Amino acid sequence: MVENTNYFNSLKSYIPNKSDLNTISENNFYELQKLATAFKDDNQWDNALLCLYKAKLVSIQENFSPELQYTTRLALFLQQAGLFEESKSELQALFNNVDNYVHILLSNQRTNQAILRRKYKAIYLENLFDKARLIYKREQQIEQATIFKDKRDEYRKQEKHFDEILSEQTDIELEEFYKEIEEDIIAEKLITPNKNIQSKNKISTKQETMEGLVGLIIIIIILWFIFK
Template sequence: MKVEISLIVNRDEKLSYLSKRATALKDEGKINEAVACLREAQKHMRKSNFSHPAQQWCRLPLFLQMAGRFDEAMAEFHRLLAELDKRMLKEYAHLPEEIALSCGYTERAVIYDKMRLACKREKRKEEAEKWAALSQEMERKAEEAMSISDRFHEERSRAFRDAQEQFRAGDRGALDRFFERYPQRYR
């Protein structure tokens, strides 16, 4: 008889425990119990103060597919896609909205790739190819978005250096103007 005793101190420790427990249950052949653990883990992920990568969010639908619940798995993937922009705005609130949303391209690429994997496992070749193409398209958009983000950060850094020089030269309003243009949330 195996007795498991644990003290979970906070939500993120509980999330870690549930994720590891789901893996252990899957390895023991108890896939439906593993799915239940991952459902509980996602509840904690939604309430967490930390961001969680798409790979972590995709564990539940992949386990559903392994449990022979393909339609439920695909519905879960689509729910993740529908929630993505809201999650990106929350997790990247310190950036301008357009940059925060552009971070979603990378996350979408991962979700589409996991959808491809689920379809491939189910021998649904055409669907797998469709999701693979969307994943590649999102990867390209992510690269484009990174160049936009890089330009924004370069512009902001240059503007801050200029404002510092103007301040040192006696323009006491230079830094105030900088922070009006780049509010605290953009730092």
């Protein structure tokens, strides 16, 4: 689990009312992202934020982990719309959600789960703190922005570390795989001739038995004619 730390203290969250949210009829996650961009370009920040909030709800309802560039868009848009406190609250929510995000992302992964979980957690947090750095820098909070830059670099190093572990593990697994194949081939070569020999022996034994029976029948017939 991620450490229980409040990096982004805020008492205000962005939660639009239901009637405003219903003005956005689109329900597809990626179409909502496009709409948000269009509203932003048209300087309609309220609608842009509604689209991103609804997209967030869609990802939760459909239980999927979107690409990282989409996860922090709401926080970025909130800051650009002049809602810095709400942006901080969104950043904290994202930080608290990292384990769930990675769990869903790797739900179909069957190998290297432990290492991949750590790797993708590092990637997620690297992205999160990079965007936090940008948001705080825009707000002229340079000291905090520097702290978040250091956190970003820390998780970037972790990501590279886990990549190296995965690379080494893959090489070992491949080596073992090819070793098993070679052992199977050798075993097959040793076993196959024996099977052929056994098969030939069986055929030879059957032929000898038949020849013996035929000879015995001929002798019986000859004796029958003699004594008759």
